[in-house]
Every structure is written in C-alpha cells, then in structure tokens.
Amino acid sequence: MHNVHVDVVAAIRAGDRQAAGLLDIITEIAGTRPIVVHSSTETELALRGRGLDLLVFDPNVVDPAVVTAVDHALTAPIVGWLPRRSPTRVADLLDAGCDDVLDPSMASIEVAARLRRVVSRRVPHVPSRPVTLGCLYVDARLREATWDGESLALTPREVEVLQVLVAAAGQPVSREVIYRQVWRWTMPRGDRTVDVNVKRLRHKLAAIPVEVVTAPGVGYRISVHEPDAAVTGL
Amino acid sequence: MRLSLVPNRQSFYEVFAELGRNAHATAVLVEERFRTFPDGGVEHAKVKDLEHEGDRLTAELYQLMNTQYVTPFDREDIHDLARAIDDVVDHLEHASDLLGLYRIEAPMQQAIEQCRLLVGATEHLADALTNLRHLSHLQKALAGIKRREDDGDRIVRDAVAALFEDDDISPRAIIQWKDIFTALEDSLDACDTAGHLIGNIVVKNT
Numbered sequence: 001m002h003n004v005h006v007d008v009v010a011a012i013r014a015g016d017r018q019a020a021g022l023l024d025i026i027t028e029i030a031g032t033r034p035i036v037v038h039s040s041t042e043t044e045l046a047l048r049g050r051g052l053d054l055l056v057f058d059p060n061v062v063d064p065a066v067v068t069a070v071d072h073a074l075t076a077p078i079v080g081w082l083p084r085r086s087p088t089r090v091a092d093l094l095d096a097g098c099d100d101v102l103d104p105s106m107a108s109i110e111v112a113a114r115l116r117r118v119v120s121r122r123v124p125h126v127p128s129r130p131v132t133l134g135c136l137y138v139d140a141r142l143r144e145a146t147w148d149g150e151s152l153a154l155t156p157r158e159v160e161v162l163q164v165l166v167a168a169a170g171q172p173v174s175r176e177v178i179y180r181q182v183w184r185w186t187m188p189r190g191d192r193t194v195d196v197n198v199k200r201l202r203h204k205l206a207a208i209p210v211e212v213v214t215a216p217g218v219g220y221r222i223s224v225h226e227p228d229a230a231v232t233g234l
Numbered sequence: 235m236r237l238s239l240v241p242n243r244q245s246f247y248e249v250f251a252e253l254g255r256n257a258h259a260t261a262v263l264v265e266e267r268f269r270t271f272p273d274g275g276v277e278h279a280k281v282k283d284l285e286h287e288g289d290r291l292t293a294e295l296y297q298l299m300n301t302q303y304v305t306p307f308d309r310e311d312i313h314d315l316a317r318a319i320d321d322v323v324d325h326l327e328h329a330s331d332l333l334g335l336y337r338i339e340a341p342m343q344q345a346i347e348q349c350r351l352l353v354g355a356t357e358h359l360a361d362a363l364t365n366l367r368h369l370s371h372l373q374k375a376l377a378g379i380k381r382r383e384d385d386g387d388r389i390v391r392d393a394v395a396a397l398f399e400d401d402d403i404s405p406r407a408i409i410q411w412k413d414i415f416t417a418l419e420d421s422l423d424a425c426d427t428a429g430h431l432i433g434n435i436v437v438k439n440t
Contacts, residue, residue, distance in 0.1 A: 120402055157339075185404040188342065188411070189396040196272070196340035 008034035010081075011043040011057035011067075018083055018104040019058075025112045026056065029119070040066055054119050056081055056102075059089065064096040077118045120186075131166045134224040136210055138163040147208045154204055157182065161197050165212065165222040172215030194219075246306050247367040249295045253319045254363030256291060257326075258356040260284040261421075264326045265349035268341050271333055278330050285327040292320050306367075311435050318428035319363075322356065325421035329414050336410040344393035345411070348386060348418040355382040355425040362432050369436050379429035386422040390415050 008030050012019040026034045030053070037043050040062040047055070056079045057067055067078060080093035080101040090101045099118045102111050130139035135148040140163040145152040154162065160182040165173060175194040179187035187194070198220055202212050209225035260281060267276035295316045299309055306312075329345075332338070358378035365372055393415045397408045 120400075183404070185407070186400040186402040188403050188407055189399060190343035190393065191340070191407075192343060193340040200273070 008032075008054040008056065009037065009043065009046045010034040011037050011040075011046075011055070011061045012081060013058055013061055013083070014038040016058070016083055019081065021104075021108060022056070022081060022102065022111060025108055025115065026054075029112060029115055030054070037061075043067070053077075054079065054115070058083065059093060064093060064098070079115065079118055131163060133166045133169065133210075133222060134226045136166060136208075136224055138166050147210065152204065152208075154201070157197055158201050158204065161194070162201060162222075165220060168221065170221055170223060172218040172221040174219040176219075178219065245298055246295070246302075246312070249291055249298065250315070250319075250366055251360075251364045253288065253291050253295070253316065254356075254360030256284060256288050257319055257322045257425075258353070258360040260288070260323045260326050261349070261352040261356040264330045265346070265353050267330055267333065268346050268349045271338065271341050278334050281327050281330040285323050288320055288323040292316050307435050307439050311431060311438070315428060315431045315435070318424050318431055319359070321424035322359070322421050322428065325417050325424060326352065329417035329421065332410070332414050332417060336413075338410060338414075342393065342396075342411055344389055344396065345414055345418060347389050348393070348415065348422065351382045351386045351389070352418065352421055352425070355379050355386075355422060358382075359425055359428055362429070366432065366435075369440050372432060372436055376429045376433055379425050383422050383426040383429075386419060390419045 008026050010019070010023060010026060012022075023034060023036065034054075034056070035046050037046050038061060043057065043062045044066065054077050055067065057064075058081045060083070064080070077099045078097065080090075080098045082089055082093075082101060082103045085103040085105050090103075093101045100114050102114060106114075130137060130141075132138070136145070137147075138145045138159060140156075140160045143156045143159050145154050145159050145162055161178060164178050164181050176187045178194050179185070179191070183193065198212050205212065211223045211225065213221050213223050215221050263276060263281055263284060266274060267278070267281065270276065295312065299305060299312055333341075355378070358375040362372050362375035362379075365375070394412060397403060397411055
C-alpha cells in the first residue's frame with residue numbers, strides 16, 4: 001500500500017468476534033481503522049460520496065447484489081467475509097464479482113497477504129458519478145466541469161484530478177492516491193505528473209473562487225471560497 | 235587540399251573552446267527544458283540547433299586537422315576529444331528529443347537532477363577547454379567533472395530503482411524513463427571521458 005492512506009469500509013455482523021482479527025489486519029494494512037457498518041442501509045450510506053479503496057463485507061449483512069449496485073463498488077476492490085467457510089458461498093461470491101473471499105480458517109498472514117494483493121492489483125478509478133462542491137460541478141465521465149453552470153476549459157486529465165479532489169470534500173489527498181486514481185498505476189517516486197496537472201488546474205481555476213491548496217507533507221486538497229459549500233454525489 | 239606547414243595552433247584552441255561553450259549552452263537549455271516541461275518555452279528545435287552547431291564545430295576541427303601539418307597535440311587525441319564533446323551534446327539532444335517522442339506528460343525529479351549535474355559538468359568542461367592552450371590549472375575543472383559524474387552514477391541508480399520499486403508501475407513509464415535516464419547518464423559519461431582525455435593530453439604534453 002506504499003504508505004498511503006487507504007479508505008476501507010467493513011460491513012460485518014455486530015458481535016462477530018472472529019471479525020476482530022480481520023479488522024486489526026485491515027487497520028495495519030490501511031494505516032487507519034476501517035469504517036465498520038452492520039446493515040445494508042449503513043453500508044450504502046458509508047459508500048456514498050466516499051473515495052473508497054476497499055470494501056470488505058459479510059453477505060449476511062449486505063446482499064452482494066446491493067454491493068455491486070453501489071457505484072464505488074464497481075471500481076474499488078470488493079472482498080467477501082464468510083464467518084463460516086462454505087465452498088458454495090465462496091464460489092457464489094466470486095461469481096458475483098468479488099475480488100477475493102476470506103474466512104476465519106485462514107491464518108492472519110494469509111489474510112494480510114490476500115488483502116494487500118487485492119488492493120495493489122485492483123485499480124481504483126476516479127469516482128464515476130459526478131460530484132459537486134458548492135457551485136463546482138465535476139463529471140469525469142462526460143469530461144465536464146462547470147462553475148455556477150459555466151463550463152470550465154479543462155483537459156480530461158484535469159477534470160479527473162479535479163473530481164478526485166472534490167470527491168475528497170476538502171480533505172487532503174496524496175499525490176500517490178491522485179496518480180493511482182487518475183493514471184491507474186502506482187506513481188513512480190520522483191514523478192511530477194500530478195504536480196504539473198495541479199499547476200495547470202490552479203492556473204485555469206484562477207478566475208473562480210476555487211483553490212487547489214498544497215497540504216504540506218501530504219498532497220493537495222480543494223477549497224471553495226463560498227458559504228456552505230458541501231460536497232455531494234449526484 | 236593543401237597541407238599548411240605553418241602551425242595554426244590558435245585555431246585549434248579556439249574551436250575547442252567553442253565546442254566547450256556549445257556543450258555547456260546545450261546542457262543549460264536541456265536543463266531548462268526538463269525543469270519547465272511541458273509548459274516551458276524551450277522547444278526541442280532550439281536544442282537541435284545547438285547540436286548542429288556542435289557538428290559544424292567538430293567538422294571545422296577535423297578540417298583543421300586535415301589541413302595542418304603540425305597540430306598542437308596528437309591527432310588521435312584531438313579526434314577522441316572532439317568525439318567525446320560531440321557525444322556530450324548528442325546524448326543531451328537525444329534525451330531532450332525523447333521528452334517529445336515519448337509524449338512525456340511531466341518530468342521526473344531525478345532527470346532534472348541529472349540535468350543540473352550536466353550543467354555543472356559541462357561548465358567545468360568548457361572551462362578546461364578554454365584553458366587547454368596553457369595545459370595548466372586544469373585540475374580543478376577536471377576534478378569538478380569527475381565529482382559530478384560520481385554524483386550522476388548515484389542518481390541514475392536511484393532513478394532506475396524508483397522505476398522498479400513496485401510491480402504496479404506502468405511498463406510504459408518504465409520504458410520511457412529508463413531510456414531518458416540512460417541518455418542523460420551517457421552524456422555525463424561522455425563529459426567524464428572528455429575530462430580523462432584532457433588529463434592525458436596534459437600528461438603527454440608537459
């Protein structure tokens with residue numbers, strides 16, 4: 001995971017003692033505690049408007065069909081968690097589109113290795129749904145960004161970078177995460193692609209009250225200078 | 235072609251000094267191109283112009299060699315030194331060309347560092363070539379070239395290692411940048427070769 005912050009949502013049953021070890025492993029790999037939810041509704045809410053890096057779910061908590069219907073699940077890695085191993089259910093989950101299926105019979109070292117592999121292999125994309133922050137509207141799929149309805153003259157790459165920043169709702173996003181989400185590879189150390197694109201973005205956004213702020217030691221974050229600017233996924 | 239029996243040492247030294255200045259000017263331009271790429275104003279055509287100027291000067295030197303009966307030092311040394319300086323510029327031009335040819339989106343920091351070292355190394359090379367006629371006080375310049383070549387070795391190792399640190403780095407980026415790092419390293423190596431040749435000339439002629 002290259003020492004980057006990894007956003008994980010874990011949908012597990014309340015009181016699943018065996019999942020405690022799983023959460024510890026996720027925490028160690030991701031560098032932060034996962035968001036733990038216990039119902040289908042909570043899962044949907046947790047996934048909305050979030051630049052998700054990994055979803056771990058128990059099919060007893062949330063239906064795989066619901067998971068795959070959520071937009072982020074189409075791009076972030078999905079891992080099934082079976083408190084009781086069943087070859088049939090493993091097969092079903094893999095057929096449903098899961099990247100891997102874990103269960104308590106696996107040693108911690110195996111679980112950690114599988115999770116690392118899933119997250120490093122599966123490439124998270126730019127959130128495919130449009131996002132807004134105040135008057136700023138970004139839709140990378142349509143290569144479109146507007147401010148207060150007025151189109152912004154940005155390249156497709158710049159729109160994608162902007163969408164990643166807007167989806168983070170003002171929170172800092174590392175260069176490595178931006179690169180992985182937009183260019184879909186691991187950023188080589190020393191690569192200045194993100195910086196060059198941010199520099200161009202800043203220049204092109206200079207006329208509107210939107211600023212790409214450097215987050216020292218982290219990367220970049222978006223700032224919109226207008227009252228009550230809140231990010232929403234449409 | 236008539237062979238002149240009257241030594242024209244002055245012209246040899248002047249052309250070598252010109253070659254040194256041209257190599258340094260090329261390194262300065264390439265450094266700016268890398269540092270400001272892709273939004274800077276340094277087009278590859280400007281680098282290409284300097285490379286052509288280097289070719290012209292090298293041809294002039296060979297012409298002098300072919301028309302002078304007496305040369306300031308061994309013809310073989312003159313030939314090798316001119317070729318090494320020409321290599322410095324050729325490899326710089328190649329690296330600059332690859333930025334456009336490979337449709338590079340943005341530079342890597344390590345390549346910019348290599349370019350900075352090349353600016354320093356060619357400055358010392360130009361200094362040494364300007365003072366070639368005296369065959370003295372060259373050690374500081376030659377040591378400067380050597381130091382930058384050593385630093386360049388360290389940077390290129392780190393640069394290549396960075397491309398292979400992760401299995402998920404784009405193969406395209408690996409191919410592109412390995413070629414560019416190598417071209418810049420070859421230019422620095424050619425500077426080092428030129429420095430060695432100047433050192434040998436000093437030993438042979440003093």
